[in-house]
Amino acid sequence: MAISMNWVKEYVDLENVDLKELATKITNAGVNVEHVSQHNLNNLVVGEVLECDDIPDTHLHRCLVDVGIDKRQIVCGANNVRCGIKVIVSLPGAILPGGFEIKTSTIRGYESNGMICALSELGLEEDTPENHAKGIYELPLDAPVGTDVVKYMSLDDTIYELDLNPNRNIDCTNHIGFAYEIASVLGKKVTLPDISTNPIKDSIKKYFTLEIDTPNCTMYNAKMVKNVEIKESPDFIKNRLIAAGMRPINNVVDISNYVMLEFGQPLHFFDKDKLGNKIKVRMANDNESIITIDKKERVLTNEDIVITDGTKPVCIAGVMGGANTEVDENTKDILIESAIFNSYNVRYTSLRLDLRSEASLRYERGLNYEYTSMAIERACHLLEKYASGKVLNDTIVYDNIEKKEKVAKVTLEEINKTLGLNMNLEDVKTSLNNLGFDYKESKETFTVTIPNRRLDVEAHRQDLIEEIGRLYGYDKIKSVLPTIPNKSGKYVGAVKYRKLISNRLRSLGLNECKTYTLISDEENNMFKYNRHEQIDLNRPMSSDKKIIRQTLIPSLLKTYEYNKSRNVKDVMIYEISNTYFNKTEEDTKIAILMKGNYINNLWNKTIIKTDFYLLKGILENVLDYLGLKNRYHLKEAEIDGMHPGISAEIELDREPIGYLGRVHPNISKDDIYVLEMSMTKIIDKKIKPIKYKEISKYPSIQKDLAFIIKKDISSGTIEDSIKKAGGKLLTNIDVFDVYTGENVQDDEKSIAYSLTFSDPTRTLSDDEVMQVFNKIIEEVEKKHNAILRDK
């Protein structure tokens, strides 16, 4: 929002106020003045070009220019310089933006005593090629020669660019509202503009009837002005509109905008003759249509409010007028509308039609009904003055506004307790006076009436405390730690486990990743292990971010590719993030991706390359760390997206929790290993506390043996049999060799085990160990058709 300080000066006295300092004060009180722009121009006068000749062999012109004090020769290169036009002349001594100083100089042998300026050279327009091509700026022909251009063009204005919070973009988006804010900060009073008129003896009621047929219009004021003369606006209106960022069009349109920027109340002007004799406000019918002033047909719904002439729509309330009643150059009589419509409907309609405007935004944010009535009078005042209009002496008013005074109580103690300040009664009174809030005080309790212009302030002590505090100044607050009982903080719930597992994975050499939750269809169709109903966004922004992921693996693969393309060869990464499905269900997943060398020393050949068993080791390390030893196992399974021979499902307490293995070569040619499992399922498990377990004091006996078995029999099943036959005395099994090749049939393999026997209470005899050992051999041979291999 741009505020013209020349404009604001009409409502609040800014004599001797430094506008830069004021901006800082206002910002510190909570209305953020983002930028202060002041034109620092001097020595600019209106000149008239009296003579203009081409300088041979150049694009330059020798001009004789009347600048009031004298007639002087100036060399000018612009195409559009010519005899008779009025121009902006910067005299020697002028300093243009960028520090460029104008001096008397000689160009191609011709003396030049100043410069004829383009707007872009004065910093009044952007320095673009298009603006450059426009050449020098031509002033109106009636511009008085020798006048100070800064005054003439109102370039002495200071513009505040406001960055408003949603609460203050109600009242500070108009110049009067902002004047009140300045008055609060400076402790001054606001003078409202002249809204008086000299009405003619004629009544609008002769011409119009009003019918409101919807509760979504709570106030409707209509006035009529006859015989308006459509022409250019006076300079002050044009300049102020430009300063506030609006383009001047003609006096009537400009006055409508001017009043909106003044009071914040949007107005609509109808051509009285085109409108007929009736105004009816109602909800539109579905599929009803109207051609708006931008010549487009708009199809309406029953949530749009429309103004009609009794039958057909003539305006989409709060959004845009209809072409059928538009004010044009032939318009004589005007009907002015100043109304309040339901903000929700205006918002809905303007969003749906993609027609958000300065006006519709103001309806959306809410309007002060006091200004609704004042603004229409102000418009009449200006139309009378600047469009020679004749104002009719009455107003059609529909007023269904619930007018409740906003009154709240607050005590001095409450103020100080909440702000942590030590204000006294006078401090509070000063704040309230400056705010312009009426109040009564007794026994340190303030009863405050909040003015209507502050729609954002509600009738509650907390609202008052904020207003009082921000004006008094938060810089006066001294830090005091809360006096509350000491207690220790902690990670609560799943986050505790996430931290534990995350730290463990980092210490195992895996790097943590954070990737995006939203993924594409393509990514969503990868690794479809254990899928549920997916969650799609209602309105995705792009096709690569449209589904909430149920697996993290595609994102880790993307991270792998990113690093690979940057020549990072060994990628060991993990992510722990939430996944979602079935509308609201959550599953926190742990995902790991490993590719390349886990330990790497090329020159001395110490290399541990990622393979299935390394990833399996990481898995076991993490689950054992979480106290789940002996409660999980791997099950052969075909997993979508995984190498069918190098992948497994992870079961915990016989419940599947995820999978691991090598990525299917169809997805990546690289030997990438991944794991994904549900943290939610893991942390659901009850875990026994750590207990001391005595290590046997007696010597253990170790025995080795090897079996030849069919290739498709897994070592795990052999181990199960060994364990079963070994009973209590067998305390450990290690696999120390797996062999295929010579002396073993093609469909067979040899696996060698090292078995440890011990008893915590005694030394075992060779005999009893041999007995168990033989039982093991017998069991395995029988059950798996295995052959004991010769030592």
Added chain:
Amino acid sequence: MKEKVESIKNELSEDLKEVKNIQDVQNLKVKYLGKKGLVTDLTSNMKDLSIEEKKEVGRLSNELKGLVTETLTNLENKINNEELEKKLKNEKIDISLPSTKVSCGAPNILEKLIEEVEELAISMGYDVVEGPEVEKDLYNFELLNLPKGHPARDAQDTFYTDGDTLLLRSQTSPVQIRTMLENTEKTPIRIICPGKTYRRDDDDATHSHQFSQIEGLLVDKDISLANLKATFDVIAKKLFGEDRETRFRPSYYPFTEPSVEMDISCFNCGGKGCNICKGTGWITVGGAGIVHHNVLDNCGYDSEKWTGFAFGFGAERLAMLKYGITDIRTFYTNDLRVTNNFDRKDV
């Protein structure tokens, strides 16, 4: 006898001159001290001697045995040491060759920052609580004093997933709502809630459709803005240096009143004004305020009895300021060349 001893001694010193390696020493041991060695031989005819003579011969031969043993052992040790030294010299390695890397994984940069704040908060008695990212509109907006059609919803253009009731949360504040609602005993609350949040933004260097917030909530009796300021001081100094100053500026959030912006004095220029603080000497790092009475009442905490403060930081913003990162996408691309630099203790 004495002559014999002398002659053996002489022979030994001649032999010693010829010794070249450990084998030569072994040979001499056999020659002098072996079963048929020269020294052993001295006592071979003792039985024919008188007691006196036996004593004399015994003494002399023992002396000689001692001398020869010592001499040969010393020589043996000397040669052994020389050979070991030679061997060790041959085993010398080039210590400048590259190590076998043993590495821990690095935290994600953003997570490192979040963990730093979490640890500080825990030390101040705050619990770290998380909540769902797919959230109800009720918790993300409505109970936070942001009813449907509230203009402040505009600033948080939200991803809805199911009609207008379910969404990807646009802020971590719903965790505060959940915590207050779930605490049925209505006891004091001290939590921080870090987490992922989502808004409809096109990704570029300073915008991201996915980002993270760290929010804090304290609900108790008689809580003031001064308490909030002191809490902010602690966090600001921990993250950005002990000499940081802080200030509050009035602001607006629908769920707090009064609301403030939290600024720190610029850590780059110390307040003089520079590029980082855009010449103001101050940098805004978060928003905060006294919990709005509607929010307390919505969550079953009687606003006539309870007060509280809430604060919130954009985790990416904090990390970008702290580590000098200029592109927000850095946190989500996970370039391991970048990440690895963060596997270290921060000062």
